[in-house]
Amino acid sequence: MRIGELAKRAGTTTRALRFYESQGLLEAQRMSNGYREYSEHDLRLVREIQSLQAVGLSLEDARPFVACLRAGHESGDSCPDSREVYRRKLAEVDACLERLQAVREFLVARLAFQDPCLVPEPKEFLCS
C-alpha cells in the first residue's frame, strides 16, 4: 500500500510517517515511480509506535520496540531493551505521580485558605 492508505489505516498523517522514516523508525520499499510502498508489517510497526506514544514514550524510546518486532518477535516488548524502557518509564511515572500529588495538595491548600506561608521547593517538575 502507498503512504496515504497507510496513514488512513493507522489513523495518522503522511507527514508523521515520513517523519518516522527520517528518524529511522520506519523503512519503505520504493515503487518504480519513487512512491513509498508499505506492507502489513509496516502497519503493525506504526500501531506499535502509536501505542507507545499513548503511554507517553518518545519516538526515541520506541526504537527498541521497533527493533524487537523487526527481529521477528511477536510482540515489541519481549526484548530486554524494550522492557528496560518500560522500567525506566515506570520510574519516571512514579516520580511524576509523587510530584503531582504534592502539587495537588499545595493547590488545594491555597484554595482552601488564603495562607501565603507555604512555599514549594523549586524541585524539577518534569512530567511527561
Next chain:
Amino acid sequence: MRIGELAKRAGTTTRALRFYESQGLLEAQRMSNGYREYSEHDLRLVREIQSLQAVGLSLEDARPFVACLRAGHESGDSCPDSREVYRRKLAEVDACLERLQAVREFLVARLAFQDPCLVPEPKEFLCS
C-alpha cells in the same frame, strides 16, 4: 539594585529577568546610563513567579498573580483571577493524575506478563 544582583538574590539569570520584562511580568526603572534598577518589591514579584513555576504554572498563568501583587494585595493569590488559575490548574492536575495512574497500571501489567493484548486508548496525554 541592578539586574545582576536581582538575578543572584532570586537564584535565576539576567536572561530570565529580561524575558519576564519582555512578557510584561516585570518592569524596571532605568538609571541615567540605561541600566535597569529594581526594588525589593520586584524581588518579591520574581519570587512569586518562581513559586508558581514550581507548581507547573506557565508565565501566562502568572500574570494575574503579579497583577494582584501590583494592586497592593499582600499575597498574589488573594484575587479572583488568581484563584481561578488555581482551580483550572487543579483540574488539570487531577486529570493528569488519573491518566498517569492508568499509564502506570499499563506499564506494570506489561512488565509482569508478556501479554500484548492490552492496548491503551490514544487519549490526549497532556501532563504539565
Next chain:
DNA sequence: TGTTGCCTTGACGCGCACGTCAAGGTTTAG
C-alpha cells in the same frame, strides 16, 4: 487534453522559557 488527486523533497513554523553568542557601552580597580 485537462483536471483532479495522489505522490516526491525541502524548508520553515510552532510552543515555551529561556540559553547562547555577538557587538558594543559603562564603571571601577590597579
Next chain:
DNA sequence: CTAAACCTTGACGTGCGCGTCAAGGCAACA
C-alpha cells in the same frame, strides 16, 4: 591607560513531533 566586570539590545538556537506551505512529478478519469 587598560583590563575586568558589569550592563545594553538583538537575533538565533534548543527540544519534540510533527503542521504547513512550496514547487513539482505521476496516474487515472472525463
